[in-house]
Amino acid sequence: MTEIPLVSPKSSFKALLPLFVFVFTFLGVGIYQGDFYALPSPIAVIVGIITAFILFKDTINAKINTLLKGCGDDKILTMCLIYLLAGAFATVTKATGSVDAIVSLGLDVIPIQYIYFGVFIIAAFLSVSTGTSVGAIVALAPIVVGIANQGGVSLPILCGGLLGGAMFGDNLSVISDTTIAATQSLGCKMSDKFKQNIKIALPAAIATIIILIIQGFGFQPTEVIEASQQYSILKILPYLLVIALSIIGINVFVVLLLGVIAAGVLGLVYADFTIIEFTTLAYTGFTSMTEIFLLSLLTGGLAALVEKHGGIQFILDKIKSLINNKATAQLGIGALVSSINLAIANNTVSIIIAGPIAKTINDDYSLDNKKTASILDIFACITQGLLPYGAQVLMILSLTEGAIDYLDLISNTWYLLLLLVWTLLFMTFKPLTNSKKRNRI
Numbered sequence: 001m002t003e004i005p006l007v008s009p010k011s012s013f014k015a016l017l018p019l020f021v022f023v024f025t026f027l028g029v030g031i032y033q034g035d036f037y038a039l040p041s042p043i044a045v046i047v048g049i050i051t052a053f054i055l056f057k058d059t060i061n062a063k064i065n066t067l068l069k070g071c072g073d074d075k076i077l078t079m080c081l082i083y084l085l086a087g088a089f090a091t092v093t094k095a096t097g098s099v100d101a102i103v104s105l106g107l108d109v110i111p112i113q114y115i116y117f118g119v120f121i122i123a124a125f126l127s128v129s130t131g132t133s134v135g136a137i138v139a140l141a142p143i144v145v146g147i148a149n150q151g152g153v154s155l156p157i158l159c160g161g162l163l164g165g166a167m168f169g170d171n172l173s174v175i176s177d178t179t180i181a182a183t184q185s186l187g188c189k190m191s192d193k194f195k196q197n198i199k200i201a202l203p204a205a206i207a208t209i210i211i212l213i214i215q216g217f218g219f220q221p222t223e224v225i226e227a228s229q230q231y232s233i234l235k236i237l238p239y240l241l242v243i244a245l246s247i248i249g250i251n252v253f254v255v256l257l258l259g260v261i262a263a264g265v266l267g268l269v270y271a272d273f274t275i276i277e278f279t280t281l282a283y284t285g286f287t288s289m290t291e292i293f294l295l296s297l298l299t300g301g302l303a304a305l306v307e308k309h310g311g312i313q314f315i316l317d318k319i320k321s322l323i324n325n326k327a328t329a330q331l332g333i334g335a336l337v338s339s340i341n342l343a344i345a346n347n348t349v350s351i352i353i354a355g356p357i358a359k360t361i362n363d364d365y366s367l368d369n370k371k372t373a374s375i376l377d378i379f380a381c382i383t384q385g386l387l388p389y390g391a392q393v394l395m396i397l398s399l400t401e402g403a404i405d406y407l408d409l410i411s412n413t414w415y416l417l418l419l420l421v422w423t424l425l426f427m428t429f430k431p432l433t434n435s436k437k438r439n440r441i
Helices: 012-035 043-057 059-069 074-096 098-109 112-130 133-151 155-172 176-186 190-216 235-247 252-269 274-288 290-308 311-321 324-343 347-362 369-386 391-399 408-409 413-429
Strands: none
Touching: 012 043, 012 290, 012 311, 012 324, 043 059, 043 290, 059 290, 074 098, 074 235, 074 252, 074 274, 074 290, 074 391, 098 133, 098 155, 098 235, 112 133, 112 155, 112 190, 112 324, 133 155, 133 235, 133 252, 155 176, 155 290, 155 369, 155 391, 155 408, 155 413, 176 190, 176 347, 176 369, 190 369, 190 413, 235 252, 252 274, 274 290, 290 311, 290 324, 290 347, 290 391, 311 324, 311 347, 324 347, 324 408, 324 413, 347 369, 369 391, 369 413
8 A cells, every 4th residue: 555654753543534534434325325335435535535635734735745645656556457457357258258167167076065165265275376365356256256146056155255265365375465574574484474373274264164065055956057058178278377377476467467368369269259349348347447446546545644644653652552461462463453454455564564563562572473473464364354445355346246245245254254253262362472482584
């Protein structure tokens, strides 16, 4: 998100008010209307930005400059470009019949009662391999929608499994930005953090798998539409290409661009569309991401305004002042990174901001570096996955084209809810005490 300095010259609760206005406007209207699409999310951000312009005392030019710097941050623009390419990939592969082909293959190979469990495992594997939850969601969401449409299974449960699996993998992956940020901040090895992290995440994942398997057993064969249509294995190549290139670590822009081109070539070979129609489909994919594109852009600007006037520093100072023992220290670290994540909707940057404070708390109360790094990453993961304006949730809601809403998704994301409960229990009964020998990079 925005490049936020580690030390701010001032701390102000007032600076958080525009953020509260944005969140409460977005959630309030959605809850009141019973529809989170009733108010376009970029409009809710604009309401928050207007509030910031009214409250803050800088000149208009200074406020505009801060807003533009936040909107133009390289992390914001990177995410926005990923959105565009993801939209193009989803639209073109759908037009070529790639989605239908892989759905039919999935229904042929995976017994329908295990489809929920299967989506969770596949998403987890892909996310662990690539280090990105968003990438896993981009690759699998269209497939999940197709399976729900043809297989007679629940789309909310499938999407909940997809979101949970993607966040599980992102949290544990050694090449994830969040893992890198957490281990660098706390001064521990990635392998040590992984070993500690999996002790917390695995029980929640196992419980989630059990629930998903039980939910799948509720289907009767008569409720399922079997994949009887003929399909070409070649049509799944764009997805295989995207997954393979992601796993070997190719830049996400290159991966998605090659995916779009591969899908386009496949469509031309099979005469699914002409080259002009291909370009139109790609552009249609771009426009399908307009809302999430604008939301990310404007949220970056709002976060910059809030940070400049001391909002983030207020959160940091307040949480640190509430810590007085080991128990509150570990809870404080979780609350710290969660609060920052609520403000800027980016788990990696939240860890970067919270890291120095977490390291100070860790040393002051003799906590274990690798355990603190795990808690830092886990709470950022939970918060990011539950945020209604977070990239992961918005991506799934966008790619399902309004077929489900936020409450449908979150109420079926068992992994994140169980991870929160298990993490709190873990911190309560296994204090993050310091090991005899500190782990250093």
